[in-house]
Amino acid sequence: MNGISIIICTYNGKQKLEETLLAILKLKATFSWELLIVDNASTDDTAAFSYSLLSDSTIDFSILHEAESGLIKARLCGLKASKYDVLLYCDDDNTLDKDYIQIGYDLMKSNPIIGALGGCGTPVFEDEKPDWFDTYGHSFAVGPQAITDGLMPEYPAELYGAGTFFRKEVLLQYLNNGFKSALSGRTRNNLVSGEDVEWCYLIQLAGYQIWYDHRLVFLHHMPQQRMSWEYYLRLKKGISSGVCNLLPYSCLFRNRKMSSIFYFKTWFTKMSFALLIYFKLRILAFLTVNSSNTEQELAITIWREKLFSYWRNSIKSHKHFIQLKNYF
The missing domain is CATH 3.90.550.10 (Spore Coat Polysaccharide Biosynthesis Protein SpsA; Chain A)
Incomplete structure (x- = not known):
C-alpha cells in the first residue's frame, strides 16, 4: 500500500x-x-x-x-x-x-x-x-x-x-x-x-x-x-567490530562473481593490513608513553577492534559471502 x-x-x-x-x-x-x-x-x-x-x-x-x-x-x-x-x-x-x-x-x-x-x-x-x-x-x-x-x-x-x-x-x-x-x-x-x-x-x-x-x-x-570520551571510544569500538561482517559486500561490489579463494585473499590482505597498522600504533604509543594523545587512543581502539573482527568473524563472514552470492 x-x-x-x-x-x-x-x-x-x-x-x-x-x-x-x-x-x-x-x-x-x-x-x-x-x-x-x-x-x-x-x-x-x-x-x-x-x-x-x-x-x-x-x-x-x-x-x-x-x-x-x-x-x-x-x-x-x-x-x-x-x-x-x-x-x-x-x-x-x-x-x-x-x-x-x-x-x-x-x-x-x-x-x-x-x-x-x-x-x-x-x-x-x-x-x-x-x-x-x-x-x-x-x-x-x-x-x-x-x-x-x-x-x-x-x-x-x-x-x-x-x-x-x-x-x-x-x-x-x-x-x-x-x-x-x-x-x-x-x-x-x-x-x-x-x-x-x-x-x-x-x-x-x-x-x-x-x-x-x-x-x-x-x-x-x-x-x-x-x-x-570513554563512551565515544566504546561507540567506535562497536562500529569497528562489524568490519569483517561487511567485507562480503565490499567484495561483491568489486566483483559479483568473486570466488571463495579470492575472497579469502582479500580477507587475509585486510587482516594483515590491520595487524601492521595496529602494531605501528602500539609502538608509537610506547615511544610517547608520557604524553596524552586522544587521536592516538582512538586510532588504537579502532584498529585493534578491526583486527579482532577479521580474526573472530572470518568463517562467519565467508558463510555470509556465500549466502549473498546466491542472490546475484
Missing part, C-alpha cells in the same frame, strides 16, 4: 520517548501513514507509557513487542508488521520536523530508483557540548550526510539509520528468500552497529540508489551520559 510506516525501535525508552512521540503527532502529510513502536524487551513500562500518550490521538498506531534483544530484531519486527511501502526508522531520541514524512514521501514516490533516503540530524545537548564533538560527532548520527542533495556520490554509499527511509520491497526481496543479516545491531548496552550500513549495501547491490536531502531535518538528543 502507498504510504509510510514510521517505526520506532526502543529499549527502555520511557524517559526519552515523550518528545519523539509528541513531534510525530504534529506531522503533516497528504497520504496515509502509521506509527509502529517496537518495544525491544524493555523493563521500564515503555509500552504502557507510549499507549497512554497516544491513546487519545487520531493517528493509526500499534505497539509491538520483540522479546529477543537486538536492534536488527526490532527493525525486522517493525518491517514485518508494517502495511505501507516506505519505512521510516525514527530513533526513540529523534524529534522529526513537521514536514519530514511529506518531503520523504514525495521524493520516494517521484524517484522509484531511490532505495534509501537519509536526512540531517541536529544534535541537542542535555549539557555542554564536548570539545571533541564537532570533529567526531557524525558517529552519533548527526550532521549532513552529503554535500549536495540527491544521489550520494560514493559507491557504495552509506546512511546512518536514524531518520532514514527505506523502500520495503527492496528489503523484502532478500528477507522473503531467507536472508539473514550479518550484524545484530545494538543489544542493550552493547554498542555493536553497522546494520544500517548493511541495509544500504543490500539496496545498492539490488540496483537501487542511496539519496540524501538536507530538508529532512530532525533533532537528535544527546544525553550527558553519552557525551564522554
Whole structure:
C-alpha cells in the first residue's frame, strides 16, 4: 500500500520517548501513514507509557513487542508488521520536523530508483557540548550526510539509520528468500552497529540508489551520559567490530562473481593490513608513553577492534559471502 510506516525501535525508552512521540503527532502529510513502536524487551513500562500518550490521538498506531534483544530484531519486527511501502526508522531520541514524512514521501514516490533516503540530524545537548564533538560527532548520527542533495556520490554509499527511509520491497526481496543479516545491531548496552550500513549495501547491490536531502531535518538528543570520551571510544569500538561482517559486500561490489579463494585473499590482505597498522600504533604509543594523545587512543581502539573482527568473524563472514552470492 502507498504510504509510510514510521517505526520506532526502543529499549527502555520511557524517559526519552515523550518528545519523539509528541513531534510525530504534529506531522503533516497528504497520504496515509502509521506509527509502529517496537518495544525491544524493555523493563521500564515503555509500552504502557507510549499507549497512554497516544491513546487519545487520531493517528493509526500499534505497539509491538520483540522479546529477543537486538536492534536488527526490532527493525525486522517493525518491517514485518508494517502495511505501507516506505519505512521510516525514527530513533526513540529523534524529534522529526513537521514536514519530514511529506518531503520523504514525495521524493520516494517521484524517484522509484531511490532505495534509501537519509536526512540531517541536529544534535541537542542535555549539557555542554564536548570539545571533541564537532570533529567526531557524525558517529552519533548527526550532521549532513552529503554535500549536495540527491544521489550520494560514493559507491557504495552509506546512511546512518536514524531518520532514514527505506523502500520495503527492496528489503523484502532478500528477507522473503531467507536472508539473514550479518550484524545484530545494538543489544542493550552493547554498542555493536553497522546494520544500517548493511541495509544500504543490500539496496545498492539490488540496483537501487542511496539519496540524501538536507530538508529532512530532525533533532537528535544527546544525553550527558553519552557525551564522554570513554563512551565515544566504546561507540567506535562497536562500529569497528562489524568490519569483517561487511567485507562480503565490499567484495561483491568489486566483483559479483568473486570466488571463495579470492575472497579469502582479500580477507587475509585486510587482516594483515590491520595487524601492521595496529602494531605501528602500539609502538608509537610506547615511544610517547608520557604524553596524552586522544587521536592516538582512538586510532588504537579502532584498529585493534578491526583486527579482532577479521580474526573472530572470518568463517562467519565467508558463510555470509556465500549466502549473498546466491542472490546475484
